Amino acid sequence: MKIYDGRNIFVGLIIFLGLATFPIWFNHGKAAPPPEPKFDTPVIQKMALKQCVLPKEEMRTGHMQLLNDWRTEVVRNGKRMYVAADGKTYEMSLQNECIRCHSNKSQFCDQCHTYAGLKLDSTPYCWTCHIAPKENN
């Protein structure tokens, strides 16, 4: 069997395959490190019982729903206090309450959001209005 212009076709195919698979072999072995959100802020270190408003697992998967509910209650229903399961009362405020403990935005929020491909200025766009905590780094 004879392939007309076989040489050109095969050279072209090899170049095409090389280009098409470029992202795979270029990034090989350079996997982004898994996120490690840090909890070592001064406020958290002083806490005897390191407990957020919900258990850690629920916060990890559901903090966005919680924040959304908080927003609705505060802005639309005028209720500003949240009673946690352990009876502790929190002010429902990202900028004033969450950040009081998690004052390390770049080491906490951004760790996962960047890993998951959520750009800082697209989603979640919390910090375009809410003022991010000052960090010394």
Add this chain to the structure above:
Amino acid sequence: METSRRNLLKIGGICALGLGTLPVLDAVAKVDAPKFMGNSQALTAKRWAMAIDMKKCWEKGKPGCQDCILACHTVHNVPDIGTQKEEIKWLWAEKYENVFPGQESGMEPEAIREKPFMLLCNHCTNAPCTRVCPTKATFKRADGITMMDFHRCIGCRYCMAGCPYGARSFNFRDPRNYIKTELNTTFPTRERGVVEKCNFCEERLAVGKIPACVEACKCKALIFGDLEDSTSEIRKVLAEHFSIRRRPELGTQPGVYYII
């Protein structure tokens, strides 16, 4: 498998009963503590309103006094863009002819014609801005405050067209770089593409404080209170003095009264 009609009906009945008990069980078993609560220190009212005693402002205040404006802008991180088109207005001053168009006779005392009037969102009872907002980003609260939910605002500017008082401003650009006052880190800024206006300091009312402008005014020209409470200070002031509201012919029922 064969079954009699009688058995089939029995099983069907039991199944229906089983399904019916679920909502009943849910209702009985629910012991829900109130997870969301209001702040116990919060100031509450049936109808928040403001009276502005311009006489006091002009007579007792020093000329060019900006205390109320400065307090408002500092508390709410209001930017100063510098151009009239992009000006962000929460609390600002204007001349009589622009404040009460259609009510000017041309024969007013010189003082009234030339002196500045303090303007802010009127928190109308029939607020046109809330009716035209397609996303309900702006809405009326039960206590009379016309509130903005910046999260929901899509920047269509219908509310600006709807407001007859020019009390709403659009952020044509990121306001963060134009905040000339000291940044208040407990209150958010806005972002490009949302509309903003005076919120009667609802965030301060929620923690038991009166609005920043009222607090800042040294000559007590701003009186804030509950219009439905017959013993409140604002009711007393309004009963003692004749007052006018902006553009009453529109039927918006403003909540800001001017004593001239």
